[in-house]
Structure formats: structure tokens, C-alpha cells
Amino acid sequence: MSCTTETSIHITDIEAAINHWRLRAPADAGAAxxxxxxALAEVYARMVYQRLDAIAEDAMPPDALFxxxxxxxxxxxxxxxxxxxxxxxxxxxxxxxxTFGEVQNWLEFTPVQKRAVWRRITIEATxxxxxxxxxxxxx
Numbered sequence: 001m002s003c004t005t006e007t008s009i010h011i012t013d014i015e016a017a018i019n020h021w022r023l024r025a026p027a028d029a030g031a032a033x034x035x036x037x038x039a040l041a042e043v044y045a046r047m048v049y050q051r052l053d054a055i056a057e058d059a060m061p062p063d064a065l066f067x068x069x070x071x072x073x074x075x076x077x078x079x080x081x082x083x084x085x086x087x088x089x090x091x092x093x094x095x096x097x098x099t100f101g102e103v104q105n106w107l108e109f110t111p112v113q114k115r116a117v118w119r120r121i122t123i124e125a126t127x128x129x130x131x132x133x134x135x136x137x138x139x
Contacts, residue, residue: 007058007112008054008055008057009115010054010116011054013072013119014055017070018044021036021037021040021071035063036067039066072111077114083096083128086099086100086104096129098121102117
């Protein structure tokens with residue numbers, strides 16, 4: 001079951017945020033977890049139990065959303081690799097895989113919207129960003 005891509009956070013992003021916080025704030029000697037990790041783990045557990053692959057942004061508890069946004073700030077913002085074919089009329093950029101509209105409106109997107117685009121282009125893996133240099137060079 002899925003939520004609307006533009007307003008939901010995928011479970012893989014929750015996992016990445018959990019791993020970020022595990023490294024940033026490891027459990028102490030008494031095995032106490034950081035508040036951010038607890039908040040994200042509760043969301044993750046609920047998603048797994050309900051067999052959800054995404055959670056609506058507005059369904060995230062504030063402390064979990066805060067922890068997710070803190071993780072998000074450590075990620076690369078734009079998939080651009082400075083080979084923009086949308087500027088030459090392509091509907092989808094051959095360099096990064098974003099649509100013309102996504103390229104044009106990127107600065108107005110929320111972090112959740114940006115991550116949804118990142119997820120889609122990563123799954124598609126057709127843009128030059130995701131191919132090896134050898135393949136790009138034609139060798």
C-alpha cells in the first residue's frame with residue numbers, strides 16, 4: 001500500500017534516517033536510545049506492522065518529522081550533474097532524470113517532494129547520473 005508520492009516519506013528514507021541517528025547518537029551504556037531514534041523507530045515499526053511502504057508527511061509525529069528533517073539536511077539536495085538536456089527541449093533530463101517541471105520548480109519543492117523525486121529517478125536509473133562512466137563514454 002502506498003501514499004501519494006509527493007506528500008509521503010518512503011520507508012527507505014525512514015531506515016536511512018534511523019541509521020543516521022544510530023551513528024550520530026549511539027546507545028549509551030544503559031542501552032538508552034536518542035529521542036530522535038525512538039521517534040523514528042516507532043514510525044518505522046508502525047509502518048512495518050501495517051505493511052506500508054510510505055507514510056503521509058502529515059501523519060508523521062512532530063518529533064519523528066523533526067528527526068527525519070535533520071537527517072534530510074545531511075543528504076545531497078539536487079540530483080543535477082550539470083548535463084541538463086531540459087534546457088535543450090527534452091521533457092526529461094538525460095543528466096539527472098528529472099522532468100522539466102521538476103527542474104524548473106526544484107527550489108520550491110519541500111524536502112518530502114525532493115526525496116520522492118530522488119526515489120523515482122533512482123529506481124528508474126536511466127539518467128546519466130546512474131550509469132557508469134564507461135557506459136557514458138561509449139566504451
